[in-house]
Amino acid sequence: MNRVWSLLFLLVPILGTLLIVWAIFGAWPLAGLWLPENVNEYGGVIDHLFNLILWITGVIFIGTGAILALTMWPAKGGSRRAAYVHGNHTLEIIWAVIPAGILVFLSIYQLNAWAENKMDRPVEVVDGEERLVPPSVRVVARQFDWDFFYPGPDGKFDTVDDFMVTGEVHVPKNQPVVFQIESSDVLHSFFVPSLRVKQDIVPGMKQFVWFEANKAGRYEIACTELCGWGHYKMGAVLEVQEEEDYAVWLQETTAKCLAISQSFEE
Amino acid sequence: MSSPQNATASRWSIPGFLGHYVFSRDHKIIGTQFLFSTLIWGVAGGLLALAVRWQLAWPWSDMPIFGRLFEAEGGQISPEFYTMLFTMHATIMIFFVIIPMLAGAFGNWLIPLMIGADDMAFPTLNMLSYWIMWPAFILIGASFFTAGYGPSSGWTAYPPLSVLDAAAPGSGVAQTLWILGLTFVGISSMMGSVNYMTTIIQMRAPGMTMMRLPMTIWSMFITAILQAFALPVLTAGLFMQLSDRVFGTGFFLPEGLAANNGIQVAGGGQPLLWQHLFWFYSHPAVYIMILPAMGMVSDILACFSRKPLFGYKPMVYSICAIAGLGFIVWGHHMFISGMDPILGVSFMISTMLIALPSGVKTFNWLATLWRGNVQFTTPLLFSVGFLSMFIIGGLSGIFMAATPVDIYIHDTYFIVAHFHYVLFGGSILALLGAIYFWYPKMFGRMMSERLGKVHFFLTFILTNMVFYPMHILGAAGFPRRYADPYHFQAFADLLPINQVMTVSAILLGFTQIIFAANFVGSLFFGKKVGRNPWQANTLEWAAPSPPGHGNFDFQPVVCRGPYEYSCPDADVDFLPQAETPPA
Ligand SMILES: [Cu+2]
Ligand SMILES: [Cu+2]
Numbered sequence: 001m002n003r004v005w006s007l008l009f010l011l012v013p014i015l016g017t018l019l020i021v022w023a024i025f026g027a028w029p030l031a032g033l034w035l036p037e038n039v040n041e042y043g044g045v046i047d048h049l050f051n052l053i054l055w056i057t058g059v060i061f062i063g064t065g066a067i068l069a070l071t072m073w074p075a076k077g078g079s080r081r082a083a084y085v086h087g088n089h090t091l092e093i094i095w096a097v098i099p100a101g102i103l104v105f106l107s108i109y110q111l112n113a114w115a116e117n118k119m120d121r122p123v124e125v126v127d128g129e130e131r132l133v134p135p136s137v138r139v140v141a142r143q144f145d146w147d148f149f150y151p152g153p154d155g156k157f158d159t160v161d162d163f164m165v166t167g168e169v170h171v172p173k174n175q176p177v178v179f180q181i182e183s184s185d186v187l188h189s190f191f192v193p194s195l196r197v198k199q200d201i202v203p204g205m206k207q208f209v210w211f212e213a214n215k216a217g218r219y220e221i222a223c224t225e226l227c228g229w230g231h232y233k234m235g236a237v238l239e240v241q242e243e244e245d246y247a248v249w250l251q252e253t254t255a256k257c258l259a260i261s262q263s264f265e266e
Numbered sequence: 267m268s269s270p271q272n273a274t275a276s277r278w279s280i281p282g283f284l285g286h287y288v289f290s291r292d293h294k295i296i297g298t299q300f301l302f303s304t305l306i307w308g309v310a311g312g313l314l315a316l317a318v319r320w321q322l323a324w325p326w327s328d329m330p331i332f333g334r335l336f337e338a339e340g341g342q343i344s345p346e347f348y349t350m351l352f353t354m355h356a357t358i359m360i361f362f363v364i365i366p367m368l369a370g371a372f373g374n375w376l377i378p379l380m381i382g383a384d385d386m387a388f389p390t391l392n393m394l395s396y397w398i399m400w401p402a403f404i405l406i407g408a409s410f411f412t413a414g415y416g417p418s419s420g421w422t423a424y425p426p427l428s429v430l431d432a433a434a435p436g437s438g439v440a441q442t443l444w445i446l447g448l449t450f451v452g453i454s455s456m457m458g459s460v461n462y463m464t465t466i467i468q469m470r471a472p473g474m475t476m477m478r479l480p481m482t483i484w485s486m487f488i489t490a491i492l493q494a495f496a497l498p499v500l501t502a503g504l505f506m507q508l509s510d511r512v513f514g515t516g517f518f519l520p521e522g523l524a525a526n527n528g529i530q531v532a533g534g535g536q537p538l539l540w541q542h543l544f545w546f547y548s549h550p551a552v553y554i555m556i557l558p559a560m561g562m563v564s565d566i567l568a569c570f571s572r573k574p575l576f577g578y579k580p581m582v583y584s585i586c587a588i589a590g591l592g593f594i595v596w597g598h599h600m601f602i603s604g605m606d607p608i609l610g611v612s613f614m615i616s617t618m619l620i621a622l623p624s625g626v627k628t629f630n631w632l633a634t635l636w637r638g639n640v641q642f643t644t645p646l647l648f649s650v651g652f653l654s655m656f657i658i659g660g661l662s663g664i665f666m667a668a669t670p671v672d673i674y675i676h677d678t679y680f681i682v683a684h685f686h687y688v689l690f691g692g693s694i695l696a697l698l699g700a701i702y703f704w705y706p707k708m709f710g711r712m713m714s715e716r717l718g719k720v721h722f723f724l725t726f727i728l729t730n731m732v733f734y735p736m737h738i739l740g741a742a743g744f745p746r747r748y749a750d751p752y753h754f755q756a757f758a759d760l761l762p763i764n765q766v767m768t769v770s771a772i773l774l775g776f777t778q779i780i781f782a783a784n785f786v787g788s789l790f791f792g793k794k795v796g797r798n799p800w801q802a803n804t805l806e807w808a809a810p811s812p813p814g815h816g817n818f819d820f821q822p823v824v825c826r827g828p829y830e831y832s833c834p835d836a837d838v839d840f841l842p843q844a845e846t847p848p849a
Contacts, residue, residue, distance in 0.1 A: 001642075002640075002642050005642055005647060005650075008723070008726065008727075009650060009654050012654050012658075012730065015730075016658070016730075016734060019734065019735070019738070020737070020738070023738045023741070029762060029763075030738065030763070031759065032742070032759040033738045033739070033741070033742050033759065033760065033763065034738065034741050034742060035674070035741050035742070035743070036742070036743065036756060045670060046670045046671060046673060046674055049668055049670050049671050050665065050671050050674065053664055053665050053668060053671060054665075056664075057661040057662070057664055057665070060657075060661060061657065061658070061661055064628065064632065064657050065654070065657070067632050067636075068632060068635070068650070068653065068654060068657075071632060071635035071636045071637075071638065071640070072635065072640055072642075072650065080639050081572075081639060081832055081834075081839065082571060082572040082573040082637060082638045082639040082831065082832040082839070083573060083637040083638070083832070084573075084574065084831075084832050084833055084834055085573070085574065085576065085637070086574045086575075086576070086577075086578065086829075087576050087577040087578065087579070087580070087630075087633075088576075088577075088633075091577075091629075091633065092577055092580050092626070092630075095625065095626060095629040096580075096622065096625075096626055099621070099622055099625045100622055103618040103619070103621055103622060103664075104618075106618060106664070106668060107614060107615050107618045110614075110668050110669060110670050110671075111611065113670035114607065114610070114611065114614075114669045114670050115607075117670060117673060118607040118610070118669075118673070119607045119608070143433070184523075185426065185430075185433065185523060186426045186427040186430070186433050187424055187426070187427065187537060189602065189677060191677075191743075191745065193674075193742075193743030193756055194756075196673060196674050197673070198602055198673050198674065198676060198677075199602060199604070200602050200603045200604050201604075202520075202537050202538060202603070202604040203426060203520050203523055203537065204520025204521060204522075204523075204536070204537070205520075205538075205604050207604055220754050220755060220756050222743075222745055222754060222756075223745075224676070224677040224678070224745045224746070225424075225677060226349070226419065226420045226424070226427065226746075226747045227427060228349070228427060228433055228434045229344075229345040229346040229348075229349055229418070229434060229435070229749075230345060231349070231747060231748065231749075232345065232348075232747075232748035232749040232750050232751060233750070233753065235753075235754055
């Protein structure tokens with residue numbers, strides 16, 4: 001009977017690892033239950049780090065789980081006297097220093113990925129001068145929708161030709177894109193799983209997110225900070241288009257929106 | 267020490283039944299009061315969790331039995347109701363179950379007994395620390411019957427959602443009741459911590475040096491310090507939020523806010539300020555919820571491997587290190603919050619560091635079991651269950667400590683998986699183990715070992731079936747606190763796995779009936795035991811079971827550490843900390 005307990009604890013790392021591997025390979029019935037394909041130039045480092053940590057923790061998970069099960073595997077013939085040991089200085093140092101090394105390595109190794117995604121906004125060269133890429137869209141979150149403001153033909157925000165689209169935003173492929181994100185009421189969070197982009201939106205703060213999509217397609221935006229009863233339905237679509245298609249879309253939408261606003265003025 | 271009876275009689279007390287069982291100042295009665303109250307709240311918190319699970323498996327469908335309680339909804343969960351469910355589930359489990367069961371129930375029962383004292387240093391304060399929980403019980407309980415079914419801005423209560431009446435139906439009266447309720451919980455915890463610190467420093471039996479204290483007491487001591495230093499910040503934050511709500515101040519509200527076309531508010535404040543104040547308490551609170559569990563597990567593991575605890579000193583130092591570092595890691599909850607990303611780096615480094623003492627503890631527990639003569643009792647199984655689950659919870663923590671990875675997994679089910687492995691797989695399994703272990707001391711009777719093992723087996727398997735798949739949901743990007751995620755294409759495939767989890771959760775709930783039956787039944791029919799049924803070393807086992815007023819019927823004198831198991835010089839495989847005089 002006692003061996004059953006040992007095996008029960010051994011099952012945890014075995015089945016646990018199996019389930020993760022299964023999900024990674026996307027076999028039935030766990031198809032589509034792992035990270036979605038990354039389509040952001042800056043997102044690769046995040047996936048790389050995720051996988052690295054998965055490997056490290058996976059090895060420790062299996063190792064400690066096996067040791068745990070082994071310690072519980074009872075000796076033949078039942079009762080025996082336990083070892084009378086109070087500790088071991090060398091062992092304590094080993095299992096403090098090795099994990100410390102791994103953790104310090106991880107801390108340093110991740111710094112670039114963090115900087116790339118949250119600190120160093122992309123730059124572009126205009127007229128021989130380097131400058132930060134200006135935001136191409138202003139995203140305004142409100143309970144429970146996403147409004148996307150475009151600067152209009154003059155390329156400047158807060159002018160008469162600005163226009164707004166709700167629930168859908170278009171961006172060109174293979175270009176660094178910056179969004180300025182704002183909230184008009186409570187906290188929200190701008191999350192695009194396929195882009196590995198997430199940023200809480202704090203009312204009263206000026207915040208930016210950036211990415212460079214490398215695959216055309218429609219990707220979902222989800223709010224990931226509780227914002228009220230309708231939090232669950234606060235979605236929108238981000239459509240990545242080939243540059244030509246994007247130009248056409250922008251032109252058509254601009255014309256359409258301006259026509260509507262003119263009809264209001266008349 | 268004179269006769270304990272005299273000592274008790276000389277103190278002020280209410281006579282009769284009321285004085286003995288209701289307004290008692292005896293630490294054991296107070297501990298039992300905490301234990302029963304928290305177990306009952308645990309049922310409420312568990313039912314709320316099942317309702318959450320129901321909605322995730324069968325969204326917008328009539329909930330059987332439970333649903334009839336909410337006639338207005340026709341048995342269906344509404345989105346407002348759902349936000350209340352997870353808010354109250356967390357609030358109750360954290361503030362009414364885990365913290366008061368660890369500190370209130372086990373802290374009260376074990377501290378005087380394990381250090382060889384006749385009671386707490388301040389018995390009246392101790393009694394008040396229990397009764398001051400009742401205003402909290404009533405306020406939070408009453409909030410269920412207010413507009414929006416109760417507070418619904420999450421247990422984290424982030425403004426502006428929690429402050430603007432118009433932002434959510436639950437952000438009206440309910441939120442005010444919630445703030446007042448938590449204030450009383452805070453007062454109770456503060457009374458408890460002051461008492462625990464004083465008692466452990468001042469009331470130890472002769473010979474009980476600090477380095478002879480069992481790990482349970484060390485962890486309770488450090489936890490009390492954590493509480494005492496972190497709580498004032500939460501209290502300040504709660505009062506600022508109350509003031510924003512009631513007096514229209516603007517600590518947490520920026521200029522120009524308008525929710526639901528409501529009136530604009532004062533402005534000039536910062537929503538992030540609340541998050542800093544809140545997590546300055548609530549990260550240490552994570553350790554308040556796990557350190558005592560770690561302490562009790564250490565004692566149980568040593569006792570049932572019949573082997574000295576491996577690395578006593580490193581264990582003590584790592585608890586101290588966790589507590590110390592615990593004060594400078596709160597920002598890891600805020601990597602994505604809009605906080606300066608450079609500040610995020612410093613919090614990332616301190617968070618990585620705190621993994622180290624947790625790792626050291628894990629290795630020491632494994633080494634304690636290694637070459638032991640393991641006795642497969644129910645408390646041991648739950649403690650090993652704790653260890654096995656804590657390893658998962660600890661390792662998944664490394665993912666979110668890595669700031670770039672946290673960008674992706676923050677506020678997804680990966681986080682939900684992580685903290686349930688620590689708090690359910692960790693704290694709750696440890697608490698169940700502790701109940702099985704100390705039950706004979708508390709009530710003088712054993713719980714059924716056979717039922718206990720069935721209870722453990724089912725609980726352990728079902729726990730993993732409920733919480734392990736959450737890692738996979740999180741990896742798929744599934745956000746927390748969504749009443750119905752399936753209209754997103756990206757999450758539509760996640761329905762079947764959620765249904766498996768919900769069925770497991772319901773079974774997990776039913777499994778606890780075995781425990782309840784065992785707990786109540788053993789009060790009347792359990793096998794009567796003597797002082798030391800487990801042949802353990804620590805002092806509480808030298809007192810009668812259950813101990814009378816004043817605890818010990820002799821003056822315990824401590825002559826050794828708490829973990830002298832299987833010493834080759836002794837005939838038996840245990841050497842109690844103090845010799846019991848012959849009867
Ligand atoms: Cu939201
Ligand atoms: Cu934390």
